[in-house]
């Protein structure tokens with residue numbers, strides 16, 4: 247973050263680990279949890295749903311429509327709505343983020359797997375792959391770049407959207423913004439933005455790394 | 471042996487792709503299915519490894535109905551090659567070839583070792599094993615496809631227009647390679663093509679199908695060309711059926727003249743209009759026309775006794791003299807088949 251004014255560093259040092267709830271470290275780990283759960287759960291749910299949409303073609307349009315509508319809903323009213331069910335807990339923030347993740351990842355899974363060339367699929371069948379093995383060893387690997395591209399969008403947007411939860415008291419690092427709103431003071435805002443951007447960059451970097459490790463053939467292709 | 475026993479395939483939309491097909495693909499032979507587009511070749515082929523199930527009738531593999539075997543297990547024992555090769559883009563060439571061994575549970579080392587062996591066998595540099603399929607030419611990919619189909623040494627090989635997407639020169643190479651491989655391996659091969667020349671070149675027996683999935687004729691290539699069963703087959707064989715038939719007439723019986731050759735550089739003599747100049751090694755240097763010393767015309771050659779009459783005729787047409795030059799395996803000239811000798815042999819072929 248370069249050389250900030252000394253008061254910023256002092257503020258960070260004083261608030262990093264106060265031992266009380268609301269320290270920067272606490273907020274950071276809350277933020278991480280609230281953004282990581284939607285990414286992982288979103289993928290875990292989008293995979294079977296996406297596969298179901300491929301297996302039963304008619305399912306895809308209605309599924310996509312439902313998730314698009316959910317995606318279009320602004321997050322704040324969604325949080326408000328959920329409070330009556332899940333109360334003022336992180337779950338209230340996590341659930342809408344799971345839906346957003348699914349809205350991006352279901353089409354990614356469907357498009358990724360549909361992009362597997364028919365002759366490749368047919369030859370896998372002819373070689374004697376069982377359906378499950380074909381999915382795991384042929385179709386998913388070939389779909390991986392498209393799915394990971396979706397995951398990168400989901401990761402960055404989840405990390406950023408968690409902060410909106412601050413408006414209902416569950417915003418991870420976003421809490422630093424509401425505090426500054428009540429008491430105009432710059433360091434919390436700078437720290438909040440800085441850490442959120444950093445988190446997003448790290449998450450994106452990890453996914454790029456995962457993509458490289460999981461799809462070495464794509465790298466070979468790019469090199470030519 | 472693969473037996474089609476009154477097999478019919480009706481697709482859900484009512485299309486009858488195969489109609490009461492009765493056919494045997496004999497063990498150790500190449501059986502070619504040939505016919506116009508949409509006549510049910512691919513459908514027939516895919517019923518053998520149960521990628522498609524027949525509506526009626528049965529298919530037997532060495533006497534056992536294929537529908538008693540679990541499809542994935544059945545398929546691991548049947549090699550399959552298709553037009554676009556169907557290689558896995560995400561796996562290295564060597565792992566593509568090792569696909570079925572992996573499925574059969576071989577360890578990685580053994581499977582890869584076998585894959586390397588096969589790459590060599592189909593005429594590829596084993597170093598290519600470390601590449602990805604998109605880094606190969608179409609012809610090379612097709613060879614990898616053949617290697618992959620052979621990897622677990624299945625007794626049966628199904629090939630669906632495997633060579634039709636490559637250029638004619640590469641196609642000819644691949645065809646020759648298949649003939650060579652088959653001489654070593656003796657697989658039971660069912661080969662689908664819509665190219666009658668390919669069918670005649672490769673097939674021990676050729677089954678001609680007509681649209682609607684009906685078998686029009688099944689015979690060895692020579693019989694097919696000499697005795698087409700009906701107008702459809704005759705038409706399908708094409709106009710140059712007569713010429714193609716010569717492919718099956720041996721040159722062994724051709725009368726050769728050995729008095730038409732001179733040493734290169736020597737003067738023409740006598741009253742022959744054409745003499746064949748020979749190199750010091752006894753190979754054909756070219757044709758010398760009487761009265762024009764030093765000017766050599768091209769000499770068309772054929773392997774005596776090994777090439778067909780079609781090749782001999784082709785050689786004659788390539789020579790300005792109109793005579794074909796007979797050579798042995800080392801390209802040494804053994805004699806000259808004159809027009810007259812060719813004419814006699816053709817007459818014999820037509821009447822005999």
Ligand SMILES: Nc1ncnc2c1ncn2[C@@H]1O[C@H](COP(=O)(O)OP(=O)(O)OP(=O)(O)O)[C@@H](O)[C@H]1O
Pocket residue numbers: 481482483485486487506507508509510511512513514664
């Ligand atoms: N899944 C399907 N549903 C309905 N009809 C089909 C299906 N697959 C093939 N057919 C029809 O069955 C007939 C035979 O098709 P098939 O693919 O076996 O022909 P083919 O001889 O392999 O043709 P080509 O030389 O063009 O590959 C065609 O009329 C085709 O339209």
Ligand SMILES: [Mg+2]
Pocket residue numbers: 511512513630
């Ligand atoms: Mg076909």
